[in-house]
Amino acid sequence: MQKRAVAGIAHSSDTKHRIVRRPGQPLPDIVFKRPAPDMPGLLCLNKPEENAQNPVPPLTKLIAYLEVMKREPSLHDYYLDVLGRLSESAPEDPAVLVCLGMKALLEEKDYSRAADYLSRAIERGGEEPTTFLYLAQALLRSGQNSQALRALERDLAAYPYDLPLRAGVAMGYLGMHERQRALEFMRQHLELFPEDAPMRDMMKKVEGYGP
Numbered sequence: 001m002q003k004r005a006v007a008g009i010a011h012s013s014d015t016k017h018r019i020v021r022r023p024g025q026p027l028p029d030i031v032f033k034r035p036a037p038d039m040p041g042l043l044c045l046n047k048p049e050e051n052a053q054n055p056v057p058p059l060t061k062l063i064a065y066l067e068v069m070k071r072e073p074s075l076h077d078y079y080l081d082v083l084g085r086l087s088e089s090a091p092e093d094p095a096v097l098v099c100l101g102m103k104a105l106l107e108e109k110d111y112s113r114a115a116d117y118l119s120r121a122i123e124r125g126g127e128e129p130t131t132f133l134y135l136a137q138a139l140l141r142s143g144q145n146s147q148a149l150r151a152l153e154r155d156l157a158a159y160p161y162d163l164p165l166r167a168g169v170a171m172g173y174l175g176m177h178e179r180q181r182a183l184e185f186m187r188q189h190l191e192l193f194p195e196d197a198p199m200r201d202m203m204k205k206v207e208g209y210g211p
Helices: 011-015 058-068 073-089 094-107 111-123 129-141 145-158 163-175 179-192 197-207
Strands: none
Touching: 058 073, 058 094, 073 094, 094 111, 094 129, 111 129, 129 145, 129 163, 145 163, 163 179, 163 197, 179 197
């Protein structure tokens, strides 16, 4: 792809944000906008003005809080509040089931319940790589090793170039004490992705443990 010269293009168009043009110029009103009562902790700037009074859909809120709270943990309670309401109003939505599964797995340590939520999410179309990874974790921690491996391998078949997933497969083999199988997988992986330093480091550590 040819490089495009940016000379002559407005800074706001090139960077997708707004800055003042001159020192001392008043800031625009949008700078002082505050979160709406129905979205505490989040500021929605892209909502069309003609629909400004319409509430943001609950599922959109859930995903927004899930993403933002990774960097801002103080939003966790708002996330749980939205998730709690959706667990009653949309209990079979794949996104809701995934979030319930993550909560059961990571916060409640209820691995059987987590596996149930995540399996149902996949049945209803929530087949993201992370969903299978969380499902495999839940199954491994509840002692269902073979089911965990099937979940990982099914996911790998669908997303063969997803690096976090491939790392999860290697960890899955190790969690099942399949050291040689893990090493074989990691060697094949590094033939495809020789630049993957974390996987190379993992393989060295596993090799260092002996037979």
